[in-house]
Amino acid sequence: MAFLSFLNMSNLFPRGWTITGLLNDGVAVLVGYIIYSVVRFFFWYQYIKKVFKDVPGPKDTHWLYGNLHLLPGNTGEDFVESNVKTISEFPRYYRMWNGPFNVLLISVHPEITRKILHTSEPKPTSFTGGYRFGLPWLGRGLLIAEGERWSQSRRLLTPAFHFDILKPYIDVYNDAANILLEKLHPVAMSGKSFEVFQVVSLCTFDVILRCAFSYSTDCQRKGDTHPYVQAVKDLSDTWSYRGRKPYLYPDIIFYLTSRGRRFKRNCDLVHSVAEDVIKNRRASLDQQEHSTTSTRKYLDFLDILLTAKDENGKGMTQLEIRNEVDTFLFEGHDTTASAISWILYSLAKHQDIQEKVLAELDSVLEGRDTDNLQWNDLNKLEYLTMVIKEGMRDHCPVPFIQRQFTKDFELEGKTFPAGTCVSIHMFGLHHNETVWEKPMEFIPERFSKENTAKMDTYQFVPFSAGPRNCIGQHFAMNEEKVILAKLVHRYKFELDPDHRPKKKVATVMRSDNGIMLRISKR
Numbered sequence: 001m002a003f004l005s006f007l008n009m010s011n012l013f014p015r016g017w018t019i020t021g022l023l024n025d026g027v028a029v030l031v032g033y034i035i036y037s038v039v040r041f042f043f044w045y046q047y048i049k050k051v052f053k054d055v056p057g058p059k060d061t062h063w064l065y066g067n068l069h070l071l072p073g074n075t076g077e078d079f080v081e082s083n084v085k086t087i088s089e090f091p092r093y094y095r096m097w098n099g100p101f102n103v104l105l106i107s108v109h110p111e112i113t114r115k116i117l118h119t120s121e122p123k124p125t126s127f128t129g130g131y132r133f134g135l136p137w138l139g140r141g142l143l144i145a146e147g148e149r150w151s152q153s154r155r156l157l158t159p160a161f162h163f164d165i166l167k168p169y170i171d172v173y174n175d176a177a178n179i180l181l182e183k184l185h186p187v188a189m190s191g192k193s194f195e196v197f198q199v200v201s202l203c204t205f206d207v208i209l210r211c212a213f214s215y216s217t218d219c220q221r222k223g224d225t226h227p228y229v230q231a232v233k234d235l236s237d238t239w240s241y242r243g244r245k246p247y248l249y250p251d252i253i254f255y256l257t258s259r260g261r262r263f264k265r266n267c268d269l270v271h272s273v274a275e276d277v278i279k280n281r282r283a284s285l286d287q288q289e290h291s292t293t294s295t296r297k298y299l300d301f302l303d304i305l306l307t308a309k310d311e312n313g314k315g316m317t318q319l320e321i322r323n324e325v326d327t328f329l330f331e332g333h334d335t336t337a338s339a340i341s342w343i344l345y346s347l348a349k350h351q352d353i354q355e356k357v358l359a360e361l362d363s364v365l366e367g368r369d370t371d372n373l374q375w376n377d378l379n380k381l382e383y384l385t386m387v388i389k390e391g392m393r394d395h396c397p398v399p400f401i402q403r404q405f406t407k408d409f410e411l412e413g414k415t416f417p418a419g420t421c422v423s424i425h426m427f428g429l430h431h432n433e434t435v436w437e438k439p440m441e442f443i444p445e446r447f448s449k450e451n452t453a454k455m456d457t458y459q460f461v462p463f464s465a466g467p468r469n470c471i472g473q474h475f476a477m478n479e480e481k482v483i484l485a486k487l488v489h490r491y492k493f494e495l496d497p498d499h500r501p502k503k504k505v506a507t508v509m510r511s512d513n514g515i516m517l518r519i520s521k522r
């Protein structure tokens with residue numbers, strides 16, 4: 001009956017039109033559209049193949065995997081070695097087929113990197129774009145935002161990283177480092193090795209929560225890890241894992257896999273932490289508004305987000321605020337944890353360098369009854385600064401970033417069409433032997449004032465460069481200096497002879513099997 005009454009609906013159409021006729025026309029339009037799309041795709045693919053035909057890159061291209069099958073696994077020492085080998089073969093830039101249709105340009109030279117990072121070209125978020133896989137987690141926060149929205153957020157948030165705001169954070173860095181030192185005391189007494197990345201992550205998480213969000217959780221004392229920190233580790237690993245598995249690009253497939261379902265659960269968890277942080281801050285802002293005895297002298301990052309208004313007096317939505325909080329929570333703790341942990345590893349490996357760091361600290365702290373660092377000390381720690389830079393060259397905390405051209409782009413006499421994606425392979429650039437002498441060795445002196453003055457400004461870019469450089473770079477450098485200084489001043493770091501960390505070149509540089517070190521009290 002329902003079917004008949006449906007057919008009777010044809011009375012509703014203009015005379016001469018029938019349901020069957022409309023269906024036929026619809027099918028014809030659909031078939032026409034599919035044929036058009038296939039033909040268009042075919043010509044586009046032929047064109048792209050032609051454009052990239054003469055671009056240097058690995059010759060062995062598989063019809064399905066492109067060049068992905070040449071990468072041994074995702075991670076580990078083999079992956080790093082294979083990258084270094086490719087760079088010695090193609091020391092300026094090369095192309096890489098990620099699957100059958102997706103091609104990437106990869107820059108490993110300062111001159112190419114400068115051309116790309118000089119622009120405000122967006123980050124790729126299309127179907128094959130690397131940043132799409134981070135969107136369910138970070139949304140269009142500052143890291144992935146583009147166009148006017150990005151410039152507006154950047155303008156809004158830049159004051160939160162002003163020198164005057166950063167200065168009092170030194171007390172937070174000292175305090176968080178003191179808790180870490182206290183936690184490590186029984187480890188030092190036991191003589192056993194411990195996993196560094198985990199405890200350092202908790203310390204940097206504590207720091208970012210307190211500095212950017214005025215949120216104290218005492219998370220370091222509450223345990224060896226925090227569900228948030230664990231979730232972030234898994235989210236960022238899955239982000240880069242998915243980028244290397246083209247069959248996981250369609251959401252419908254990815255979320256059917258156990259890894260996809262875990263990604264979703266972790267997103268829910270980190271979002272709930274961010275919402276909790278926002279709720280708490282809103283409540284305390286309200287309280288301060290009604291209080292006449294507020295002692296706060298500055299607006300922190302979250303205050304800026306909560307009180308921001310555009311020219312029409314409109315504030316940010318709850319989702320926009322949460323995206324920024326998620327972005328800063330991630331960028332603000334995982335990257336610094338990676339830098340500090342790998343630097344500790346390098347110091348344990350090079351005892352002579354560790355001794356030099358200690359000698360500098362002893363001279364700066366001489367005559368004091370505390371090893372807390374003061375703001376003015378940071379500039380005096382010249383050797384430690386060189387060690388930090390060399391550490392971020394050698395174990396680049398953010399190994400890759402990407403951009404997508406919105407217009408045709410000329411590179412080394414060749415024109416690449418709008419839509420082309422390009423990756424700045426920072427790890428590769430930092431180990432390019434046509435740029436660095438002995439790139440596989442740990443030599444802090446290469447960052448002496450005299451040597452730095454001779455460097456190309458795009459040769460060393462751990463914080464990226466150009467308009468989309470890292471907004472938190474001074475915050476990060478100060479935090480690294482204080483935490484490393486206090487750790488090295490209190491404890492001697494040594495390698496665990498039974499453990500060799502396997503580098504994992506993911507969204508953030510990690511170790512597949514952790515970084516195990518031994519410490520003893522000085």
Ligand code: HEM
Nearest residue numbers: 142143331332335336339397398401463464470471472476
């Ligand atoms: C050692 C520590 C750090 C390293 C190596 C690092 C590195 C980077 C890099 C390479 C980028 C460019 C990303 C891209 O182009 O996709 C970036 C962007 C960014 N970083 Fe950092 N970062 C560090 C610490 C921090 C900290 C502590 C914060 C916040 C407190 C932060 C917040 C951000 C944000 C929000 C962006 C996006 C900026 C924009 O696009 O305007 N980072 N960082």
